[in-house]
Amino acid sequence: MPYDKFNLLKSTVVPLSSENVDTDQIIPARFLKATEREGFGDNLFRDWRYDSEGQPKKDFVLNDPTYSGKILLAGKNFGSGSSREHAVWALYDYGFRCVVSSFFADIFKNNCLNIGVLPVTISPEFAETLFQAVEADPNTQVTVDLDKQTITLLSTGQSEQFDINIYKKENMKNGFDDIDYLLNIKVEIEEFASKR
């Protein structure tokens, strides 16, 4: 479904350095029982965020008031495991519009692009730089410029280019999704199907 257009994002950053964060951590399976898309943000990182009594765990970054922002800076191999799009819905619903990591799991990355959360892949070195900067100063601002395909640490001006194919980039900039494209070529699809 249509989502907010993504152009330029300037924001503080929430750092989550754990590696191999799977989608079961992002949204545990027991919270997948909804038949609508809204409201998953409440259970984002549920078992890392709350104890078994439902009390916030103080040492988890989302419960640390010094950190906030629309950018999640994640450790490598983020989003592995289950294909549940609910993981991205939860991130979006919570308020994240961009996830930055040195390595993403495939299906998760695809799901992000399909609902308007920009996955930005950066080098492990730049990821380390960002983690250090954000941990030293939680007010550190980062700019993600989709048009120029750059991510910049504002305090030092350090910047890196990231990849995204032109088709997906245009979709993100305009808030389009793939169905709009596919419905436009339905006749061609039907012709293809008739030969199978």
Add this chain to the structure above:
Amino acid sequence: MEKKTLFDKIWDAHVVRSVPDGPDVFFIDKHFIHEVTSPVAFLNLEKRGIGVLYPERTIATPDHNVPTVDQDKTIKDKLSRMQVEKLRENCKKYGIELHDLGSAHHGIVHVIGPELGVTQPGMTIVCGDSHTSTHGAFGAIAFGIGTSEVEMVLATQCIMQTKAKKMRITVDGELGRGVTSKDIILYIISKISAAGATGYFVEYAGSAIQKLSMEARMTICNMSIEMGARGGLIAPDETTFNYLKGKQYTPKGADWEKALTYWKTLKTDEGAVFDKEYHFDGNDIEPMITYGTNPGMGIKVKDSIPTTEGMEGSNKASFMKSLDYMGFAPGEPIKGKKVDYVFVGSCTNGRIEDIRAVAGFVKGRQKASNITAWIVPGSREVEKMAHEEGLVKILEAAGFELRQPGCSACLAMNDDKIPAGKYAVSTSNRNFEGRQGPGARTLLASPLTVAAVAVTGEITDPRDVF
């Protein structure tokens, strides 16, 4: 002539068009849906005011959240019930074939597809579930998708996909006593890591793979996603054709011969190039088990948990976080650790061969008193065969509890949860934190190893108790 891999052949035959500097418009032959990842897709179709383009290309079954007891009664959990009812409603409204709870072919979507013969060589198959890779065992391109893509397939029978890179993993040699296909895949993942095949589609080849049954091949392809691969596939051969012949949805008569002629072309050309290749020797593989919180953290049952030597920074921190969760220490042996639960089931190892393996081992023995043993058939068909073959009697006599088909304790969306802090040795596919219930500690292993653990009550190499 251009040398093509099996993956190339199937992929190229399904590209409707390629978007310049973008993905391919990729045609899907068969689409499986279940109750958890489909409702929002249907809801969005309604919002857009569009229907399902080819309902006959989609097949549905409720599996993820269903209870595994009293399936003939109304589902007690309100949210689960609503999801299952929504699936029924949507299938009825759009004319989609549904294998509902209690029907002859109800079961885990990746178990019933092959059982019905819906899954066939050369097809493209998707489902809103990452273990769709299971169907690759038949020489199909099969992979998991998100709900937005479920919507796309319902509306247009296509998704927008960038073609993955190609990897081949060759396993030659002989498998030793007590070594199963689950050990092969856990071994491979332990070698190349939980992210080692991200961005790739994997073809499994070699003599050790060719000798496997279809059930065993499905176990391997099923876990392709656990090393990050989008999917895995195996070239179809006589084993594949024999399995499919006479199944409900496979072609019959002259159509069968025609299909067979095509299916026999589905193999990688001699000299075709892969982006990455791995070779493993089957003789090196022994019974495997995981000790951590991702499927790449696997060792031979006889070995010790790795030490932190050579690890640093976030790598070491993640390793230690994982071991803390599991209650294990670096360098200690895994054998002899006390276990509380065993789970036999899931789309990885919930097929009849798996249940036969467990029953064959526990026949005449008793589970240990500290063990709760659950056995959950992957489908009604598997359940029926287990009864007919006398396996259920054997298992119940050994103290196992037989439940009704579903995903069950693999992801614990229903009541089949492992309590916090308890240890479960499981034939399923993921040992993530909390996967089998909040705080549950999961160790992945083969059905044989699980059977051995059930009997001894502790981590055991099955070869030690044969």
